[in-house]
Amino acid sequence: MKHGSYNIFKFWFSLGVAVCVFISITGFKSTLQANDNTYQSLKLFTDVLEELEKNYVDDVDTDELIHNAIKGMVGNLDPHSSFMPPEAFDELQDDTKGEFSGIGIVITMKEAILTVVSPIEGTPAYKAGIQAGDIIIRIDDKSTKDMALWEAVNMMRGPRHKEVLITVIREGEPNSIEYSLKRDLIPMESVRSAMLEPGYGYLRITNFRMSTLDDIKEHLGKLESKNNGLKGLIMDLRDNPGGLLDQAVKISDLFLDQGNIVSIKGRQERNTQVFKAHSDNEDRKYPIVVLINGGSASASEIVAGALQDHSRALILGTTSFGKGSVQTVHPLKEGFGIKYTIARYYTPNGASIQAKGIVPDIEVEYEILEKKEKKVSIFDRMIREKDLKNSLKPEKAKQPGKIKKQPQKQNRKHQRLLDSDQLQHDAQVKRALDILISYGVFSKLNGS
Template identity: 40%
Template sequence: MRIRHLIPAFWLGTLGMSAAVFGLPNSAFAATENESAAKKTTDAETYEKLQIFADIMAIIKDEYVEDVEDQALIDGALNGALSKLDPHSHYVAPVAFVEQQEATKREYGGLGIEVSSEGGLVKVNHAIEDGPAYEAGIKTGDFITAVDGEKVRNKPLDEAVKGMRGLAGDPVTVTVLSPGSLPRDVVVVRQVVRGRAVRHRVEKGVGYIYLETFNNSELTSDIERALKSLEAELGGTLPGLIIDMRGNRGGLLDQSVSVAGLFLDGGEVLSARGRDASDNQRYHAEPGELYPDMPIVVLVSPGSASAAEIVAGALQDRGRAVVIGRRSFGKGSVQSVIPLPNDGGALRLTTQRYYTPSGKSIQGRGIMPDMLVAAREDSGEIRKRFREDSLPNSLLNSDDTDYEENYGDILYPPETWPEDEDYQLRKAIDVIKTSNYQRLLDAQKTPLER
């Protein structure tokens, strides 16, 4: 995408005179002068408003009931102005910018474990293979009872694990309780480890992959490894695949393109269009898809956004998958992060909109499932979900046709459905195993490829 540079006001007059020299009529010259004068008037008004801002800042510094930091006021003013554009444009202060860069990489200094709270203790749900905890002998199912001698029993989970994080290379001693064994102290040297964004398992004879986020530069490779593992577990073949992106808030654009490309034989995945045609970009899958005849169901929810919607929309538009669940969030805009060299922070600015291969904008509309399935019974669901178009100053979609869910079409679990069973997942498995899959595929309104 090209970067626009602001031209100082005095250049406008020079450009106008140059045009006159090359033979434009007097009326054109007069019009150029009028435009230049109008521009100067607008600039003068803007400078007056900025002076008012400076005056208000000075009054606040002198008269407000408490001391106020200049930076806090300036940051608030910048974000107040940017929030008038859309909900996703904002100023990122230097410290927050560094933290966001680290979070985007999904890397941290820690032990390489995923944990939850159980029975007042910290339970290890997963120890990342080759991570520091795994190498030190900590396994899935172990419990952590203390960190550097400080007991964690009955502490909030965030507080209990706080001591596990720290600088890479520094050791930490955790007390580990394995089932059937006595507690033992284990010294683990913290490392920068990559979080796990992919979980996979076999569900009733069908491959299942859960994608937590797209903020992982190795996501596509992780999915390929998961597919190989599922294939081996199912005897060398994959009769069907469920890609669960419920609650996935998105992440890296390149990963959404390459993940969708795993199941497409070339062709467009999405386009991103800006204010000018020169800002438009198209993203294509690489030729050669995996498992071309395998049925695929994609699960989405109102919490599925951005990169997750790109993947769901591409596979749906291209006739490669059936989408099940509830209408997705509708985050169909692209933000460019522009570092501010004189500040150390950055400007996160909306510069483009996303479009699915059929040319439909995701913005404010999201992806509509081929089969509407609720997670739980009607009495427990909020029908009017919080989505992108609920946000203040959200970008409008030029397609104003009705895109609300038809509540009469939504399948709800029976009253007797067990609370611990995933109704949406069960329907996805049923679709793959029956003729409903092809029926739903044939009913898609805009498949671009069969």
């Protein structure tokens, strides 16, 4: 998740002769304003570099040694900080805009192990059955041990239809699992919707990209215009790995009138900020159930946390991923750059979900409900009023005036429709729908 790009003090190694890398420790002392331990460590670094240059069994590439040192320095801070060579920047831009070819998974480093956060819906990885929590141990014939995150991303992206072999280990499975996947264009569409029952809508958000807010407004407009408005909404954030912070804030603001949405707090004052909700003219007072699971991370957790803390939505599913930090990308010389963590974020109630996740109000495991064949019992065969001789016939219901249906224009941008019948066999969706319908019934009983 990006939040601007901030200028911080940086120093760059001269990549000429090893002994000239730091020029003089005294010069750095006045510039860096650090303590004596820092200078001793820098001196130790130059001593090691010079020693290796002179006496290592083979010739060494000084540039590579220095780059590896920086890589280790940044990479050991946390799983989301990394030193990137120039080629990694182009890949980074694809995460929020543009189009790229790959297998469609979001990955992270969890305790230095390459781990799947979630597969992206509709992609080769999703269709093949790769799951959140899978540990990737090989990409093609290369082990992922000590592999940088950007290197793994580069290896999994590539020409469309060209195959890549992914080997994973999964909890509960005794042997590793191999997936031979054909790369394909990763869909940029991040929002889909369906009407599950008259008045009860379903909104699926797969990630938070630059256009997600506009897409949600379009889908909500369609749902809200049917059946005299919405009686309830299911917002599905399952396996949504997050994305842009500003989109998460603006989407939360669609359903909140006041109060904090999220606050970020960093060591520097410029990295500390509170994002607040604003009232608007849209009346969205209908109840909401938000679905989350272990693949819901980052921006997804911001939305779920904000709606939960403001009692604006009921959260259903399983505990989310637990990424409660904000990163920025800072360019360096010669095309290099660093991505590093600048702040932690906090829900409106001041809670940090880092390594904890959003805990659902109602825990429901994922399950596909099978269609059950209706069995005729002895009670179904019992005589009813309608079977009695000369029983009164039911009154015919008055037929309302027929309304001529207008042909609907197809929006090609969102022509992938969700199967509402199939969704209702999803145990979590079905439970959410039952809750919304029950809420409507009790609201009528209470006269509200």
